[in-house]
Amino acid sequence: MALESCKTIALEGVIAHIVDIEANIGAGLPGIHVVGRTDTAISESRQRIKTAIINSKLAWPKTKIVVSLSPASLPKSGSHFDLPLAVAILLAGMKAQDEQLAADGYATWGNESFAEKTATTLFLGELGLDGSIRPVPGILSAMVAAQKHGYHTLVIPPGNAGEAQLVEDTRVLVAHNLREVFEWLRGNRNLTTPEQIPSAPRNQVLDFADIAGQHEAKFAAEVAAAGGHHLMMIGPPGSGKSMLAARIPSILPELTTSQSIESTAIHSIAGSVGNVITHAPFISPHASMSRPALLGGGSGNPRPGAVSLAHNGVLFLDEASEISPAVLDGLRAPLEDGEVRLARARREITYPARFQLVMAANPCRCAAEDPSKCVCRSTVRQDYLRNISGPLRDRLDIVLELSSQAAIIHTEDEESSQSIADRVAAARDRAACRWKSHGLSVIHNAAMSSTYLRRHCAADESAMALVGAYLAEGQLSQRGVDRCLKLAWTLSDLDGEDIPGLDHIARALNLRGEGF
Incomplete structure (x- = not known):
């Protein structure tokens, strides 16, 4: 009996949970059995994984294979399980060969390097029948989970290299096919890191x-x-x-x-x-x-x-x-x-x-x-x-x-988007600096806490008196007061003023269109 494991992730929304994949090779009729609350994509991957391993000129165990995905209570879905399932089976197959060689008195392959690498590595990728590794969803969620749980390395498909560059402090290795991953595990080759991909230029077709x-x-x-x-x-x-x-x-x-x-x-x-x-x-x-x-x-x-x-x-x-x-x-x-x-x-x-x-x-x-x-x-x-x-x-x-x-x-004299964007950026910078001075990490006025705004950042007295009159007459709800005040702060930021005045509140009330 030979038991080996590797790690991957299961997605639950945008949250990635670490999944331990254990492969056991032992006596029994040839076949592969996958357990652990898996979906159809994982269940159907068995023949795909077997074909990918054989076409990669690697050894497929000709006996009973049981693969367990834990925690068993967590639902698991997606084709990104292909690569880690194949890796776990290959590792267990190598260990089974070692046990047989040792029993026969021969030198073993040795799997010490396998254990060192798999202990701190997450594997993600869909396998083609030729052993190629195709892109999968959830790479960024996996990188965040890797940092949280202390996994220092990710092996990913080349099609996900662009996403992987967004997160720092995580070692990302790109593998083009299953054979490369196997040779890397054995220490016979190095995997490449994602090349720097330039940011796509901003599309200014719509102006x-x-x-x-x-x-x-x-x-x-x-x-x-x-x-x-x-x-x-x-x-x-x-x-x-x-x-x-x-x-x-x-x-x-x-x-x-x-x-x-x-x-x-x-x-x-x-x-x-x-x-x-x-x-x-x-x-x-x-x-x-x-x-x-x-x-x-x-x-x-x-x-x-x-x-x-x-x-x-x-x-x-x-x-x-x-x-x-x-x-x-x-x-x-x-x-x-x-x-x-x-x-x-x-x-x-x-x-x-x-x-x-x-x-x-x-x-x-x-x-x-x-x-x-x-x-x-x-x-x-x-x-x-x-x-x-x-x-x-x-x-x-x-x-x-x-x-x-x-x-x-x-349209010859119409203002371009770039000119408007400069004013928008300046107004947002003013708002962000102001709220930062209050100890708040808010990037624009609409995201401000209404309670904090009323208590600490109200408009001047005449402006608030006008809002109070609208509230008393039933033309504004309490939520409408908060929205109007946030809108007045934005108008104030665009004008470069330190505090909203009566004019800003009046313009905010006009923009709200209370007749709607």
Whole structure:
């Protein structure tokens, strides 16, 4: 009997758990048995692993093989188990040969180098039938888990090399095929490290300079970007709602290293393997999406939804009036908490979801800009946006009414995205420095604690008196007061002022569009 093991990870949301893979080779009918609460992808990998080992000119044990994945209670899924399963079987096979050679009085291969390397190494990769190692999701989550649990080395496919460069202080080795991994374990060769891959240039195809006119709408988009505020645009077709929304990422700052790691990890788990996210993502799902498509879910191993894919970026919901009310109301918790919690049997999976919401809708079903030209019945026009509930409306910081008449023909003198992005970056820097002086790690005003803002960072007396009057008249809710105050701080940062004044509060109330 020969028993050997190696380590890999199991994904639960964006969290990676260390999994110990034990392979035992002993007496019995030839065959491989995998136990440990595995899914179909792992169960079907047995023949793929056997073929990969044989085609790599390595020895396949011709006896009974039992492979156990522990902890046994943890659900395990994914093709990244291929490589560690093959490694564990090969190590056990080498040990079985050693035991047989020793019993026959011959010199053994020796497996001391195997034990030294596998003790501190995580293996991830999908195997092709020829033994090649293909990219898999979850590399960044595995690297974070490796640092947390003291594993100093990761062996990964070459297709994941770009992601691996985002995390420092972890030794990453790239293996192109199973034979390379085996020779490295035996000490006969070295594996390469990921080559430095240059950051992808920022895509400036979409530019605010392409939009003719709509200066008020552009300013509202600038304010939303500077403070991370949620934006709602209402206007007839052709007024530029989708164009404005699609260009908001072009004025947002580049992601920090930690933000890039978070966003890349989510997109990797969702299937975009090997793509490094360095700029704010722009996610625009169709209006017919289901609740799981928006929030995440699915049977077996849940996948992140649109709100998580838009983490650190923009979630654009076009034709918001056509989205189911039950689906839209699912946004309320992520907008407040910055995360999505998916409850499953005896476990809860959490995905980050701190995004900037941008919504767009026509004024009515016939989309007439002038109410006098509307052919809809009065009840239809009044009920057109009823699917957007009051609590969700209260979470929208800016409500903007666009007019097709605000556009012009020529775009020669329009301001570019780069110019707007410079002002947005300056405003965010002012906000970040201010909150840092208060001992808070907040990158934009919308993420500020409402309680702290009211107690320690209110506007001046005249401005707060105006807010109090709106609250007393019922034109603002308590949440609306908090949103208005955060919006006023953003306007103050754009103006270079130290504290919001009456003008900033008045402009914030106007941007909130309390008539919506």
